[in-house]
Amino acid sequence: xxxxxxxxxxxxxxxxxxxxxxxxxxxxxxxxxxxxxxxxxxxxxxxxxxxxxxxxxxxxxxxxxxxxxxxxxxxxxxxxxxxxxxxxxxxxxxxxxxxxxxxxxxxxxxxxxxxxxxxxxxxxxxxxxxxxxxxxxxxxxxxxxxxxxxxxxxxxxxxxxxxxxxxxxxxxxxxxxxxxxxxxxxxxxxxxxxxxxxxxxxxxxxxxxxxxxxxxxxxxxxxxxxxxxxxxxxxxxxxxxxxxxxxxxxxxxxxxxxxxxxxxxxxxxxxxxxxxxxxxxxxxxxxxxxxxxxxxxxxxxxxxxxxxxxxxxxxxxxxxxxxxxxxxxxxxxxxxxxxxxxxxxxxxxxxxxxxxxxxxxxxxxxxxxxxxxxxxxxxxxxxxxxxxxxxxxxxxxxxxxxxxxxxxxxxxxxxxxxxxxxxxxxxxxxxxxxxxxxxxxxxxxxxxxxxxxxxxxxxxxxxxxxxxxxxxxxxxxxxxxxxxxxxxxxxxxxxxxxxxxxxxxxxxxxxxxxxxxxxxxxxxxxxx
Amino acid sequence: xxxxxxxxxxxxxxxxxxxxxxxxxxxxxxxxxxxxxxxxxxxxxxxxxxxxxxxxxxxxxxxxxxxxxxxxxxxxxxxxxxxxxxxxxxxxxxxxxxxxxxxxxxxxxxxxxxxxxxxxxxxxxxxxx
Numbered sequence: 054x055x056x057x058x059x060x061x062x063x064x065x066x067x068x069x070x071x072x073x074x075x076x077x078x079x080x081x082x083x084x085x086x087x088x089x090x091x092x093x094x095x096x097x098x099x100x101x102x103x104x105x106x107x108x109x110x111x112x113x114x115x116x117x118x119x120x121x122x123x124x125x126x127x128x129x130x131x132x133x134x135x136x137x138x139x140x141x142x143x144x145x146x147x148x149x150x151x152x153x154x155x156x157x158x159x160x161x162x163x164x165x166x167x168x169x170x171x172x173x174x175x176x177x178x179x180x181x182x183x184x185x186x187x188x189x190x191x192x193x194x195x196x197x198x199x200x201x202x203x204x205x206x207x208x209x210x211x212x213x214x215x216x217x218x219x220x221x222x223x224x225x226x227x228x229x230x231x232x233x234x235x236x237x238x239x240x241x242x243x244x245x246x247x248x249x250x251x252x253x254x255x256x257x258x259x260x261x262x263x264x265x266x267x268x269x270x271x272x273x274x275x276x277x278x279x280x281x282x283x284x285x286x287x288x289x290x291x292x293x294x295x296x297x298x299x300x301x302x303x304x305x306x307x308x309x310x311x312x313x314x315x316x317x318x319x320x321x322x323x324x325x326x327x328x329x330x331x332x333x334x335x336x337x338x339x340x341x342x343x344x345x346x347x348x349x350x351x352x353x354x355x356x357x358x359x360x361x362x363x364x365x366x367x368x369x370x371x372x373x374x375x376x377x378x379x380x381x382x383x384x385x386x387x388x389x390x391x392x393x394x395x396x397x398x399x400x401x402x403x404x405x406x407x408x409x410x411x412x413x414x415x416x417x418x419x420x421x422x423x424x425x426x427x428x429x430x431x432x433x434x435x436x437x438x439x440x441x442x443x444x445x446x447x448x449x450x451x452x453x454x455x456x457x458x459x460x461x462x463x464x465x466x467x468x469x470x471x472x473x474x475x476x477x478x479x480x481x482x483x484x485x486x487x488x489x490x491x492x493x494x495x496x497x498x499x500x501x502x503x504x505x506x507x508x509x510x511x512x513x514x515x516x517x518x519x520x521x522x523x524x525x526x527x528x529x530x531x532x533x534x535x536x537x538x539x540x541x542x543x544x545x546x547x548x549x550x551x552x553x554x555x556x557x558x559x560x561x562x563x564x565x566x567x568x569x570x571x572x573x574x575x576x577x578x579x580x581x
Numbered sequence: 582x583x584x585x586x587x588x589x590x591x592x593x594x595x596x597x598x599x600x601x602x603x604x605x606x607x608x609x610x611x612x613x614x615x616x617x618x619x620x621x622x623x624x625x626x627x628x629x630x631x632x633x634x635x636x637x638x639x640x641x642x643x644x645x646x647x648x649x650x651x652x653x654x655x656x657x658x659x660x661x662x663x664x665x666x667x668x669x670x671x672x673x674x675x676x677x678x679x680x681x682x683x684x685x686x687x688x689x690x691x692x693x694x695x696x697x698x699x700x701x702x703x704x705x706x707x708x709x710x
Binding site for chain 1: 593594595596597598599602603605606607609617618619620621623645646647649650651674676678693694695697698699
């Protein structure tokens with residue numbers, strides 16, 4: 054019999070029984086859902102009480118275009134929003150910056166000032182629909198804009214829920230929308246966590262992403278282990294400021310990928326839940342259960358989708374959604390079948406949304422908590438995945454810690470070497486991929502609806518920015534920007550100054566430029 | 582014979598570098614000398630690096646849709662730098678409808694998502710000046 058080894062390096066047996074569970078550590082780390090160590094779920098009733106939030110990633114063109122798609126998705130039953138920003142916004146550049154030319158509104162919504170947020174979220178009920186901002190390098194500014202917009206609309210930010218991705222360390226590993234060097238970047242993340250803990254305690258200022266590390270070449274155990282290393286780097290920064298762990302840890306959230314072997318992923322999520330709880334309890338001395346919860350968005354699966362026979366991605370997406378639902382995620386998003394080609398069409402978005410709705414409303418995924426719990430295979434694999442993750446985390450610590458390894462480019466080099474090996478394995482048929490290296494067809498690719506890029510929208514965005522600049526109180530902007538600079542230099546928490554700047558309609562680019570003046574820019578270590 | 586020298590660049594703001602790094606490794610394994618620029622290169626920077634490094638091949642990786650404006654800006658800069666006779670290639674998320682325009686801009690090799698590493702290597706071997 055040929056050996057089967059999963060992506061995380063664990064050998065899979067043809068049959069599992071009670072003895073395997075016992076040999077892997079038994080049920081010491083299982084427990085009931087809603088209780089430490091939360092392997093079976095962070096809540097006692099999970100989806101029986103509240104199904105996962107459905108939150109497709111959306112945004113393009115300008116704020117008005119995006120607002121229209123938001124309302125389309127909400128009208129179709131989506132329960133959260135996940136905002137895609139264009140690359141200039143994510144990199145802290147204004148739409149009229151020469152480096153933004155050709156990129157304004159292309160892969161996400163263009164945002165320059167608070168005015169754009171006012172338009173984007175017009176008529177969106179921010180209490181009913183929770184909003185996730187997918188932004189990292191420019192996250193502090195966009196979180197400030199979101200809070201300022203909500204405040205202006207009359208919401209009490211002390212009660213406002215929502216999430217920002219704001220995970221800069223993974224951005225250095227994959228995804229690449231960094232701005233400042235590593236140390237000040239971590240400080241900014243710490244500033245947002247500290248500020249939200251004090252002023253917007255229901256808001257999740259960080260969503261630590263294993264997701265993109267996996268997309269960059271990490272295996273599932275590394276995906277979660279590296280994410281936990283990164284989360285502890287942020288926690289350490291905030292604790293050094295004197296904030297007790299239980300005052301902020303409950304608002305840390307996570308983002309994980311779902312493609313690959315079904316059981317390996319389910320075990321990954323279950324193992325990750327108990328490992329994170331253990332880290333928070335044992336290493337940080339957290340006492341509130343909420344501080345130990347691995348709250349997460351799971352989904353996407355982009356790295357598993359194929360350019361070949363793209364309609365098969367609808368099927369893959371359905372399995373990925375099943376994995377996430379079996380894994381007890383709080384929120385789900387799915388990459389769409391056309392995403393290897395284009396920004397998803399409304400039609401493709403709706404298929405993804407219906408896939409998630411089907412699981413809950415038609416297929417019984419919301420009926421029972423942790424339905425795979427107690428399976429000899431899944432429990433054994435959960436124990437084994439947890440052990441793998443712990444050993445990867447120890448390895449990182451022994452090598453000097455995640456911040457050092459990321460700053461040197463060591464993690465980047467490691468995962469990119471793995472991505473290369475995987476690509477070779479696919480091209481040479483050793484790693485099966487249906488439609489790619491198995492069962493290829495030479496049929497014509499089905500007609501795709503390519504998302505149009507509207508140059509006119511980009512020009513209108515630049516004009517709108519000029520108009521805001523002409524109409525705002527220039528002296529107030531200057532004063533606010535001067536305070537941003539002073540606080541950046543003094544080491545004070547930057548969020549109050551950034552809040553005042555965005556309220557004065559200072560732009561993303563203007564605020565970022567001031568911070569770059571103090572912090573400098575990140576220089577990417579190129580290492581193979 | 583000296584090995585073929587490739588400058589592999591990530592132009593614009595696109596941060597998706599998994600593919601570029603995979604291709605860089607494949608080219609190194611094939612025995613080429615590879616200068617990988619890292620992210621966020623302006624057309625001016627790419628032309629300068631290609632000139633300074635005396636590249637035989639100028640390769641771009643673009644995943645975020647701005648390949649036409651970027652290649653449009655890069656073409657005259659490469660020509661002014663005297664690199665018009667080098668091999669220009671591009672890979673990434675490149676819809677088929679844009680291929681003719683990329684060819685007209687001087688990009689002889691076009692490798693959309695799903696291209697095989699071996700095909701990229703063979704193309705460079707056959708076409709590098």
